[in-house]
Amino acid sequence: MTQYSWSQKIRTIKSEDFNKIRKSVEVLCRPQVISRAFAHASMNPDLEVAGLLIGPPPLGQCQIINKYMPCDYAIATVGSVKITPKDFYEIKKKIKPSEIVVGWGHSHPGYGAFISSQDYKVEDDFQAFYSDSVALVIDPFHPFNVNYGFFRIINGQVAQLPYRFLIGRLNI
Numbered sequence: 001m002t003q004y005s006w007s008q009k010i011r012t013i014k015s016e017d018f019n020k021i022r023k024s025v026e027v028l029c030r031p032q033v034i035s036r037a038f039a040h041a042s043m044n045p046d047l048e049v050a051g052l053l054i055g056p057p058p059l060g061q062c063q064i065i066n067k068y069m070p071c072d073y074a075i076a077t078v079g080s081v082k083i084t085p086k087d088f089y090e091i092k093k094k095i096k097p098s099e100i101v102v103g104w105g106h107s108h109p110g111y112g113a114f115i116s117s118q119d120y121k122v123e124d125d126f127q128a129f130y131s132d133s134v135a136l137v138i139d140p141f142h143p144f145n146v147n148y149g150f151f152r153i154i155n156g157q158v159a160q161l162p163y164r165f166l167i168g169r170l171n172i
Helices: 015-021 031-042 083-096 117-129
Strands: 011-012 025-031 050-055 062-063 069-070 100-107 134-139 147-152 157-161 163-167
Touching: 031 050, 031 069, 031 100, 031 134, 031 147, 050 083, 062 134, 083 100, 083 117, 083 147, 100 163, 117 134, 117 147
Parallel strands: 011 163, 025 062, 025 163, 100 134
Antiparallel strands: 050 062, 050 069, 050 100, 134 147, 147 157
């Protein structure tokens, strides 16, 4: 598993370069998605938290994530979080007609960014409804560095997806 720290070089993509890579298996994420997820997790350091990832329908094998929206009604413990139907309902009312739920994100406070067996089941359920679903796992309290990753189940196996930060507007 790759760990990331804030001192590493941030990978970005210019909007004019987007069409060159749009057929790859990759996540293009707005930087504010990560910062909002970390802020949400930091407000609840003793519990896992969850949110929904919002973006446009995918283009080829490229998934864009524009927003992280906290699940205010999630049922959380120190080692698990359950997104409720009310979370889906409330968030769906707030997003634009051109946007969809493209995945989910949650925290692992202090124990790393990975897909647990419980997370696997949740991601598998998300992919049953939206095959291109992406799972974001963050750990803002990791003892050595802040880390996160994007994941998807591919052929029954957990795959950590490559990602870049998307800066600027897309003209597609």
